[in-house]
Amino acid sequence: MRFSRFLSGSSYDLAIDLGTVNTVVYLRNRGIVLNEPSVVALETLNGVSRVRAIGAEAKLMLGKTPDNVSTIRPMRDGVIADIDVAEQMIKYFIGKAGGGSRKFGRGPEIAISIPSSATQVERRAIQQATSNAGARKVYLIEESMAAAIGAGLRVIDPLGAMVVDIGGGTTEVAILSLRGLAYSASVRVGGDRMDEAIASGIRRKHNLMIGEVTAERIKVEIGTAQMPPDGVGAVMRVRGRDLVKGMPAEVEVSQGEIAQFLSDLVAQIVEATLSALEKAEPELASDIYDQGIVMTGGGSLLADLDEVLSKATGLPVVVADNALMCVANGAGRALEDSEYRGVMADV
Ligand code: ADP
Ligand code: MG
Numbered sequence: 001m002r003f004s005r006f007l008s009g010s011s012y013d014l015a016i017d018l019g020t021v022n023t024v025v026y027l028r029n030r031g032i033v034l035n036e037p038s039v040v041a042l043e044t045l046n047g048v049s050r051v052r053a054i055g056a057e058a059k060l061m062l063g064k065t066p067d068n069v070s071t072i073r074p075m076r077d078g079v080i081a082d083i084d085v086a087e088q089m090i091k092y093f094i095g096k097a098g099g100g101s102r103k104f105g106r107g108p109e110i111a112i113s114i115p116s117s118a119t120q121v122e123r124r125a126i127q128q129a130t131s132n133a134g135a136r137k138v139y140l141i142e143e144s145m146a147a148a149i150g151a152g153l154r155v156i157d158p159l160g161a162m163v164v165d166i167g168g169g170t171t172e173v174a175i176l177s178l179r180g181l182a183y184s185a186s187v188r189v190g191g192d193r194m195d196e197a198i199a200s201g202i203r204r205k206h207n208l209m210i211g212e213v214t215a216e217r218i219k220v221e222i223g224t225a226q227m228p229p230d231g232v233g234a235v236m237r238v239r240g241r242d243l244v245k246g247m248p249a250e251v252e253v254s255q256g257e258i259a260q261f262l263s264d265l266v267a268q269i270v271e272a273t274l275s276a277l278e279k280a281e282p283e284l285a286s287d288i289y290d291q292g293i294v295m296t297g298g299g300s301l302l303a304d305l306d307e308v309l310s311k312a313t314g315l316p317v318v319v320a321d322n323a324l325m326c327v328a329n330g331a332g333r334a335l336e337d338s339e340y341r342g343v344m345a346d347v
Contacts, residue, residue, distance in 0.1 A: 010028070010106070010108060010109070011027075011028055011029055011030075012027070012028070012098050012108040013027075013028040013108045013109040013110065013111075013335055014026065014027055014028070014094065014097055014098070014108050014109075014110050014111070014335075015028075015110070015111040015112070015113075015141075015146075015328055015331035015332035015334070015335050016090070016093070016094075016110060016111070016112045016113070016130070016328070016331070017113050017143075017146070017327035017328040017331060018038065018075060018086075018090065018112060018113065018126070019038055019075065019167055019168060019327070020038060020073065020075040020076055020167055020168035020169035020170075020190070020192070021037065021038060021073075021167065021168030021169075021191060021192070021298065022035060022036065022037055022038060022168075022298070022324065023035075023036055023037075023038045023055070023089070023093050024324070024325060024327065024328035025093055025094075025097040025328065026328045026329060026331065026332030026335075027097055027098070027332075028332070028335060028336055029336065031329075031332070032325055032328055032329065032332075033097045034093060034096055034097045035324075035325075035328075036054075036055035036056045036059075036093065037055060037056060037058070037059040038055075038073055038074065038075050038089065039054070039055065039058040039059045039062060039071055039072070039073055040053075040054050040058055040071070040072055040073075040074060040085050040088065040089050041053040041054070041057075041058040041061045041065065041069055041070070041071045041072075042069065042070050042071075042072060042085070043068055043069045044068050044069075044070070045068065051085075051088055052069055054088070054089055054092045054093075055089075055092070055093070055096075058071055059071075062211075062212070062213055063211040063212065063213055072085060074086035074089055075169070076169065076192075080122060080125050080126060080129070083125050083129060086126075086129055087129040087132055087133060090129055090130055090133040091132075091133035091134065094108070094110070094133050094134055094135070095134075106136050107134050107135055107136035108134070108135060108136060109135065109136055109137045109138075109139070109335070110130055110135040110137070110138050110139070111138075111139040111140075111141050111331045111332070111334055111335045111344055112126060112127075112130050112138060112139070112140060112141070112331070113140075113141050113142070113143040113146045113327050113328075113331050114126055114140050114141070114142065114143060115143050115170060115172055115186055116142050116143065116144055116172055116174065116181060116184035116185075116186055117170065117172070117184075117186035123140060126140070127140060139334075139335070139344040139345065140344065140345045141330075141331050141334055141343060141344045141345070142174075142181055142184070142343075143165060143172055143327055144163050144165055144172050144173075144174030144176065144181060144184055145174075145176060145179075145181065145330070145334075145343050146326070146327045146328075146330035146331040146334065147163050147165045147172075147296040147297070147320075147326045147327045147330055148161055148163045148174070148176050148294070148330065149329075149330030149331075149333050149334060149340060149343070150296070150320070150322075150325065150326030150327055150328070150329035150330030150331075150333065151163065151294045151296055151320035151321075151326045151330070152320070152321075153176070153294060155176045155177070155178075155179060155340075155343065156178065156179055156339060156340065156342075156343075157177075157178070158177055158178050159177060159287050159291070160175055160176070160177050160182065160280070160281075160283065160284030160285070160286075160287035160288050160291070161175070161176050161177065161287070161288070161291060161294070162174070162175050162176075162276070162277075162280075162288045162291075162292075162293045162294065163176065163293075163294050163295075163296060164269070164272075164273055164293055164294070164295045164296075164300070164309070165295075165296045165297040165300075165326075165327070166189075166190055166191070166269065166295065166296075166297040166298070166299025166300045166302075166305075167190045167191065167297045167298065167299060168190050168191045168192045168298070168299075169188065169190050169192055170186050170187060170188055170189070170190050171186070171187050171189050171190055171268075171269050171272060171297075171299065172184065172185075172186050173185045173186075173187075173272050173273055173275075173276045174276075175276060175280050175284055175288065177284055177287075179340075179342045179343050180343075182280070182281065182284055183276055183279055183280060185272055185275065185276055187268055187269070187271075187272045189265050189268045189269055189272075190297075190299050191216070191219070191298055191299045193265055194219055194223065194262055194265055194299070194302070195212050195215040195216045195219060196212075196215070197261045197262055197264070197265055198215045198218050198219055198223070198258060198261050198262070199211075199212065199214075199215040200261075201257065201258075201260070201261030202215075202218075202238065202240070202251070202253060202261075203243065205257065206251045206253070207242060207243040207244055208238065208240040208241070208242060208243065208249060208251050209240050209241045209242075209243055210238060210239075210240035211240070214238065214239070214240065218236060218238060218253065218258060219258070219262075219302070220301075221236055222234045222235075222236050222253075222254075222255045222258055223255075223258050223262065223302055223303060224255055224258065224259050224262075224302070224303040224304050225259070225262065225266045225302050225303065225304045225305040225307075225308045226259060226303075226304040226307060226308055227256060227259045227260070227263075228255050228256055228259065230256075231256045232254045232255065232256045233254060233255030233256055233259075234254070234255045235252050235253065235254045235255070236252070236253050236254075237250055237251070237252055237253075238250065238251055238252070238253050262302075266302075266305065266308060269305070269309070270308065270309060270312045270313075273293070273309060273312070273313060274312065274313065277313060277315075288315065289315065291316075292315045292316030292317060292318065293309065293310075293313065293315055293316070293317045293318075294317075294318055294319075294320050295309070295317060295318070295319045295320065295323065296319075296320045296323050296326040296327070297323060297324070297326070297327075298323065298324050300319050300320075300323050301319065301323055301324075306318065306319050
């Protein structure tokens with residue numbers, strides 16, 4: 001790689017993947033320097049709210065807060081749900097990633113990813129919040145594009161590539177070629193809805209109330225997109241509150257049950273992927289036929305989802321290495337390497 005391909009810029013420039021669940025920050029020429037939950041804890045005293053904790057520290061408080069403290073996820077619905085809190089969160093992460101704002105001087109250039117489904121108003125809000133947080137210049141990059149670059153796909157070639165990015169709030173399906181999105185669609189299905197489906201399934205079937213942290217742990221440990229051959233698979237002990245007795249209780253939950261709770265959501269992800277393939281231009285479709293589909297995002301780590309998607313489409317499906325980091329790595333690459341500069345929108 002020749003040095004001249006890299007743009008001048010300060011070594012404090014950042015690429016940010018502002019996800020609904022995790023924020024990942026990439027520092028120019030350094031790589032990923034921060035990866036924390038997109039969570040903010042607010043404390044209210046005498047009617048006035050102030051930020052009590054952000055990121056990993058705030059996540060620890062999730063579901064365990066006293067009455068005057070509330071934890072919120074400002075990006076909950078795929079885009080910014082609470083702009084003021086989101087801005088404070090972005091500012092905090094920028095400072096933390098750069099080791100303190102004083103060092104920035106003129107302020108960094110920041111590339112920030114946005115879901116393809118974001119409206120113009122939402123794009124502007126994210127741009128403004130990043131700018132207010134201290135950026136000298138803000139570039140917006142489509143999340144699917146960043147994910148593809150981060151997964152190592154050659155999006156600057158005239159070759160069709162398909163990416164399915166499953167995050168906390170949404171699944172983004174995209175077909176890319178020559179630095180652009182030839183097709184993109186977003187469905188509001190992701191890790192959050194999987195957690196909710198698990199919690200509500202266990203409530204219905206076992207009369208047990210569990211929190212979102214527990215639901216997520218069940219998903220990661222024994223969750224699967226496919227019914228185990230014996231219908232049961234691995235089992236796990238789960239604690240919560242018995243709805244009838246109102247007391248703490250423990251039940252045993254099986255992989256087969258979880259597969260059932262998740263089946264509807266898995267079907268929606270498959271549906272969105274099939275629908276993208278049906279709409280792809282013939283030339284691109286033939287490239288995808290050769291290359292297959294790449295999955296990124298935390299949701300793509302759900303056990304057997306790659307296999308289910310491969311069976312449904314008849315195409316090879318791979319989960320990208322470092323699936324949770326692809327968007328930040330790709331946005332960082334776009335910031336560093338002029339070959340990719342064209343994939344970012346200048347605002
Ligand atoms: P976002 O971009 O919306 O912040 P991420 O790509 O960071 O989302 O993915 C976060 C989601 O991935 C969460 O819902 C998390 O529970 C889920 N996740 C992480 N690891 C796994 C795993 N091993 N199995 C299933 N889901 C996972
Ligand atoms: Mg994401």
